[in-house]
Amino acid sequence: MSYAIEASGLVKRFGRTTALAGIDLAVPAGEVHGFLGPNGAGKTTTIRILLGLLRADAGSVSLLGGDPWRDVTALHRRLAYVPGDVSLWPTLSGGETIDLLGRLRGGLDRRRRAELLDRFELDPRKKGRTYSKGNRQKVALIAALASNVDLLVLDEPTSGLDPLMEEVFQQCIVEARQEGRTVLLASHILAEVEKLADQLCIIREGRIVETGTLSDLRLLSRTTVQADLAQPSNGLARLPGVHDVVVSGSRVTCHVETDRLAPVLRYLADHGVRSLVSQPPSLEQLFLRHYRAGALAATAGGSR
């Protein structure tokens, strides 16, 4: 498999604070890769290293087969970047900014530009200083999506967009993927990543704590099972991989390690199941699991 982005052991310190403590990141070409983490976890720092804006203190990066620090011109012709907080030139109109950024990258698809302006409902004649946050975001998004590039690097691209525009954005990413482009999508909006990403990784305090496809990650976590049984039974808790069993009358609720689901279903069938709800772990639960664990460890460390 060829990778659009490969980074290993990235370390970045700012004075005494360590922003990245050894990031490994592998994004296969042609996929949408979700890059999840709250503000301050190191997403933007990682992206800025990938773009050659920051220099890593340790580790290696390969971007589209090149070195982001040395091969700036060649690499940047093939990628488009949308920052999380887009700042525009006050005296340039939105249309001028879109054209300028596209041309500096090495080409803009006129037809797609017109179509995107339409879909995002952006007035290109307004001056940069008069756009709202959401509209500034749209300017950068249209400039990126209309550019002829292989890789889209998007840092929280939907912050400030209203739900309708978020929908348009998601459609655009689906199309970009169909065209064979690679997308690195940094976000803290889990639903967005859940919908769009082939693979994802979770970053916490400058380290990648989880990586894989969403179903891979789900395997590592527990599924919630709720059942209504004809023959109430307490035997469920004895099955391997079953936790937190709660029985109230005929209803039973438990958490099951996802790879141990089959014996549980067999058991429920044997006990006359009348209704069954099985809920895979949401990304939110996966995410919170890491962050809760972190918070607990921090509390434990602090009280020592």
Place this chain on the structure above:
Amino acid sequence: MRALAGTIALARLALRRDRIRLLAWILLASGIVAGTASSIRALYTTLAERQQYAATVGANPASAVLGGPGFGLPNLGGIVVAEMGSTLLSVVALAGMLLVVRYTRTEEQTGRAELLGSAATGRQARLAAALLAVGGAELVIGIATSAILIGYGLPVAGSVAFGLALTGAGWVFAGVAAVAAQTVENARAAGGSAAAVFGIAFTLRAVGDASGAAHAGSNLSNLAWLSPIGWVMEVRAYGGERWWVLGMLLAAAVALAAAAAALSTRRDVGAGLVAARPGRPEAGRALASAWALAWRLQRGGLIGWTVGTAVGAGVFGAIAHDIQSIAGANAGASRVFAELGGPGRLVDSYLAWVLGLAGVAAAAFEVGAVLRLRSEESGLRAEQVLATAVTRWRWAASHLATAGLGMLSVLLVSGLAVGLVHGLRGGDVSHELPRILAGALVQVPAALVLAGLAMALFGVVPRLSGTAWPAVVAALVIGQLGGLLRLNRWLMDISPFTQVPRVPGHEVTAAPLVWLTAVATLLVAAGLIRFRRRDIA
């Protein structure tokens, strides 16, 4: 009265937030008054010297452009007013306009006004608070001016009249800015249109006074009556004060404030009466490179500085022809020019001094243009450009080149303006123009050194880039006051402008130009090399 609810609270907020800024304006104005009064008192000690000044400057159209009609001449107070009047009026008007726009339109633009508007403040409170705070500051400036002038022993009546007239002018231009802030949508356009009104008022007065000086009783001299700046002169401080003219200033200020208040009820918060002009829906074909972007961002400032400096230098240059008769008989004034522009023929010293000022102005533009790199970086616009196929070197070079081009343009056009004006008045353009152009162009290496300093700071310690500005101010102060203050040689030599040969009047020597250029090159190279390796913040 509900419309004014919260006015006092908002005015106090403005005073609290901007206490340093307001104090700086007051100190600047007071400094100009004290500096001028003390030096004029020292220079013109005898009645004969003052009469000489009145005869030459008072009857000279070129000097009337800056000095006004000279009503108080040949009294010492009249000389003080003529010497500092234009500068001081500019400061007072600028303070009034900038601050009013800051407290009204800028607040709306940033959305802070909405935050406060939702609290219990009346519809007119923001405007009223702005005028209250700024009007108060202008009053302090006027009182300080009167007090300083009285302190230097000038007549009480004239000092009070001039101080009050100054306050009145400040109020009028605060009112102009208040109207502009209601009319247009963004703060820069509001400040710009208010400044344009000031420019027109100044020009009307200048043309009126210049024609009055050229030909007593000229009809054109009545033009000054159309200008509030003309009214300040017509108060005739130290020349038989006409107090009723102060009433005109007050009436105009009140009328403007009322107009602004009336306009503000006819629009929404955030909107202007005149809608903002839309931009182009697509970029022109040329806007396709880092160079084009740098040019686009800098061209307005470049043209403005070039025209502004050339006009200023041209006005000073126009007096050069008469400088012998204005200052030649006054030993003190001649010595001042010898200190400022180098010894030699008085007219040459004077021209060298004017060209040196143009040099500092050119350097100020260039430093500001280089520092655009930093504001683009900290404003997060640079990272968008650097994430495209533009290398750091190319991006930095695009702004450096625009900055250098602007500096050259300021000096060339100023040199041309002075050379042509002075040459035409003396009827010898072919002799004057080349040597004056040379005098302008020898400033280039000195300006480059300051720009190099800005680039080095940007590359090596980006957070401290702004410290290039104190260096520009230091160069100005050392050049203008160093000789007079008898600063020691070592301190004088720090300024690159004191190294430049004094042209016209002296030979152009290559050595200082070469080593200044070398220093500038080293500084720029250091900045560039470091910038290519450092993190983009």
